[in-house]
Amino acid sequence: MSDSKEMGKQQLGPLGHLGLGHVPLALQVFFLIVFSVLLLVIVVKVFKIPSSPGQEQSSQEKVYQELTQLKAGVDRLCRPCPWDWTLFQESCYFFSVAQKTWNDSATACQNVGAQLVVIKSDEEQKFLQQTSKKRGYTWMGLIDLHKESTWHWVDGSPLTLSFMKYWNEGEPNNLGEEDCAEFRGEGWNDTKCDNQKFWICKKPKTSCPGE
Structure with missing residues (x-):
């Protein structure tokens, strides 16, 4: 699927927020x-x-x-997630307000001790899809760069059959070497990795005293 005109980069911080780090x-x-x-x-x-x-x-x-x-x-004073992250179940999520390529997005997450988001449950998928739909096309940590049509997450785990239902109709179609996955509309889409997208980082929440 071809992309519509991508928005230009915003001159923001390394994670795409307005200097609140x-x-x-x-x-x-x-x-x-x-x-x-x-x-x-x-x-x-x-x-x-x-x-x-x-x-x-x-x-x-x-x-x-x-x-x-x-x-x-x-x-x-203890917070399970940093101030500009969102808590959902047992994980913290950072939703960028800037756009980067897939590789740059993955690096931005690694720089803060996180990963480009890896989806582990249907509940998590629903939460991320709804949030991304409001923001725009958004990278997830899913690629088939190493072997065409063999999709795996950035943590090395393969894409299971139970998650194949989340691809949009006709996707993934590898139209023009599309090796990276994004949230688009009501589901997932494969697209070129050098396109500019929003992104989501994920890391475990911090345990606070008394938990």
């Missing part, structure tokens, strides 16, 4: 400083505990309560 790090540094100051204050209080047994027990209980409250506050 530094926000989480800045917040983490800020909260680390606050945590350190509060911890220092609590330690100072501990060393100033009176020698009287009754007062000592009361002061220790107060310090314990303060530490418990502080830990609860720090735990709330």
Whole structure:
């Protein structure tokens, strides 16, 4: 299937967002400083505990309560996904706002410890298809570059028969060496890998305290 006119590249960050990548790090540094100051204050209080047994027990209980409250506050800072990623089930997804070739999209995902999205379930497929339909033609981590008509994911796993139903009618047709798969409309399409598309990165969510 031939592509309509592709949009030009936007001058955005390496993952295709408007320079928000530094926000989480800045917040983490800020909260680390606050945590350190509060911890220092609590330690100072501990060393100033009176020698009287009754007062000592009361002061220790107060310090314990303060530490418990502080830990609860720090735990709330934990996020399963980075600020500009979306959580779905047990994974985090980054939906780009810029467009790149398939290879450049795969590299952009690798640079942040992720992969161009590999679909593992029908529920995940439905979620990604609906989101991509709203945004435009979008790369996934599926190719047949090594052997024509033998499709496999970027993690090395083969495309199973249960997922073949997601190809659009008449696809894949390899019209003009189309070796990379994209989300298009209601399903999947094979297209030329050097076309410019949006892309989706995927990586496991982070486990937070108490989970």
